Amino acid sequence: MESELLLPDTADPVAAEFWAGTARGELLVQACAACGAWRMPPRPMCPACRSTSVRWERTSGRGRVWSFAVPHPPLLPAYAALAPYNVVVVELEERPDIRFVGNLIATADGPINEVDPATIRIGEPVRVVFQTVAGVALPRWVRA
């Protein structure tokens, strides 16, 4: 069933560095090498100065829950088997305008349906962990 989960194309040239980072246990954000502006999701050009030069900044890996949803079926089979599960958007502690979609999990190797959705609160502090699914290290979040 794990193999049927949707996975990012880690060879995508715009995003490959991000996924290389998660594989090393680092949560990276793309930054403009010319003006320094951070941007998420990654993209080829800096909307602040139009440079195409990029660098990757290491983040604290700490953040707060910005919002969350709890999907129920009908879903793709691999996700229906886990439903209801949570999906969170996390804003980065040091840069609240930088946000990531992920899941709140109870333990670093736990499933995405382990946390009781009724206990999730917008604003609660979380920290990133990395779970390897079919060879891809996905960033997920545990309570800080």
Add this chain to the structure above:
Amino acid sequence: MTTRVADRTAVVGIGQTAFGKGLADSELSLACQAVSAALDDAGIAPSEVDGLASFNMEADREVDVARNVGLGDITWFAQVGYGGGAGCGVVGQAAMAVATGQCSVAVAWRARKRADKTSRPWAQVSQRITGHWQWSRPFGLIRPVDEIAMLTRRYMHEYGATRDHLANVALAFRKHANRNPAATMHDKPLTRDDYMAARWISEPLCLFDNCLETDGALAVVITSAERARDCAQPPVLVHSFAQGLPPQHQTMTNYFCDDPLRGPGWTAARHLWANADVGPADVKVAQLYDAFSPLVPLSLEGYGFCARGEGGPFTDDGGIEWPHGRLPVNTSGGGMSEAYVHGFNLVLEGVRQIRGTSTCQVDSADVSLVTSGEGVPTSAVVFTKAR
């Protein structure tokens, strides 16, 4: 020199098929039936059609419709993207083409066989996700309802909107559908208890916060305001039109900009009202895109009917219900209770209100707003009565 689209063109024909699930006819057949009906309604021969506007998600192309309906020399054709954001877009693009002389009779349509479960776009994703979806789908945020549920939870948190507000939306549209014999939910009343007891689809959204899944097609015919005076139906002027794509917007997963709850509707509204002789206070009836109930309070805010965060309370006390609400909304039942054909049925209802032929007809409806998808690059149009 600037030239406004205002009042230079009119919708002179509307046509639609029956709405249903598992209709026997093909999508192309439905499209052609709707276009044909719209031309008959206008009293215009197919050979006179020389412009075509369609959604870029339309499965059947201009050549197919033209060959079937027997259209003439087509001198202008264009498509608009972003699914439900395109409804008013194709109408406005057609109006611009007529106003600038690129064609003289334009047809815009939408046909869809969405009721079949296998036609759901989210069920057809490939397993390795590229582009911007790779930042959401691998985490189980897969369907449009999941993506909007995320924004809805934040909206409730920031502004105090409640499930009762969302229920107000669902119940108002159902009441309107109960008066509309063409509506899918014509014979099915809905109570607040039904709403609160419904199963979750993606918390905080339940079954009745979602639009229907519908097979069907609709079309409109647009020509010059001058010619419209001689057509079979009373002209419905295209008074103002706008599209909207705000800075740093990301379609459906708009979580990455400074103010995610200020969506494309705000951008469209700014241009729409700046180029109109009327404003929100003049609008007598509105058709607001309702793939999901929370898009309605957001659109009430975006198009200037209330302040930020007041879209929920605006729906209280029958605020969006016909006939006594401060602004009757989705008077045919909308996407949630009439039919979901990517919001194109909202366009036809906006036209009927100006004609005076709605089953929830607003008295002296001389200014009628229609909007397209909030949450995606969008569009909106203001129809007015010819004086």
